[in-house]
Amino acid sequence: MRIFIVGCAKTGTWLLTRLFYAFEDFALVDSVQERPLGQIIDYQPPRGKHAVMKRTWAEVFSCYDAYGKHGAQREAVREHGIKLVYTYRNKDDVMASMLKAIVPQGATPQERALIEEALSARYDACGVQAAEHADLLAVQVDFARLLSEPDVVQKEVAEALGLQSKHKWSDYPDFVPSDGHEKALGANYSLRRLGASY
Numbered sequence: 001m002r003i004f005i006v007g008c009a010k011t012g013t014w015l016l017t018r019l020f021y022a023f024e025d026f027a028l029v030d031s032v033q034e035r036p037l038g039q040i041i042d043y044q045p046p047r048g049k050h051a052v053m054k055r056t057w058a059e060v061f062s063c064y065d066a067y068g069k070h071g072a073q074r075e076a077v078r079e080h081g082i083k084l085v086y087t088y089r090n091k092d093d094v095m096a097s098m099l100k101a102i103v104p105q106g107a108t109p110q111e112r113a114l115i116e117e118a119l120s121a122r123y124d125a126c127g128v129q130a131a132e133h134a135d136l137l138a139v140q141v142d143f144a145r146l147l148s149e150p151d152v153v154q155k156e157v158a159e160a161l162g163l164q165s166k167h168k169w170s171d172y173p174d175f176v177p178s179d180g181h182e183k184a185l186g187a188n189y190s191l192r193r194l195g196a197s198y
């Protein structure tokens with residue numbers, strides 16, 4: 001099985017990708033590099049094994065259709081049986097986090113307003129796609145519930161995808177391999193415990 005993590009920026013896509021270390025039979029959990037949909041389509045895990053990758057910024061269910069490719073991507077998801085896992089989060093929290101990460105120091109009020117408008121459009125586009133094409137989403141994960149009820153959400157994800165658990169999400173990040181991923185991703189993506197400030 002091939003699983004692709006999608007959703008707007010700052011909705012927990014990196015966190016959710018790492019949480020798949022808690023499940024059995026994964027040949028690949030790519031918790032460092034963002035990848036286009038084509039790479040998860042091309043990747044063939046060994047028989048009986050699974051793979052999970054996280055989307056790049058412009059992929060379907062993760063941004064407005066900047067390059068006019070989302071229709072073709074939706075068809076590819078259907079054709080190749082890709083399991084999409086969509087994360088979502090309160091808009092105010094997402095906007096605050098994105099603005100903090102993206103607005104350059106010294107930006108004018110006008111520049112900030114333009115950036116905020118673009119980020120708001122991105123967030124809204126993700127929600128519209130998720131509503132209009134919900135049939136393509138194997139499971140949707142509410143970031144707030146993920147932090148407050150990790151084991152309940154884990155059970156929902158496991159049932160939706162037919163996965164077996166070997167660790168509890170509430171024990172994150174204890175089960176994540178110590179291979180330098182947090183350093184590669186930088187301070188904003190450190191391995192914080194669920195329920196910590198995100």
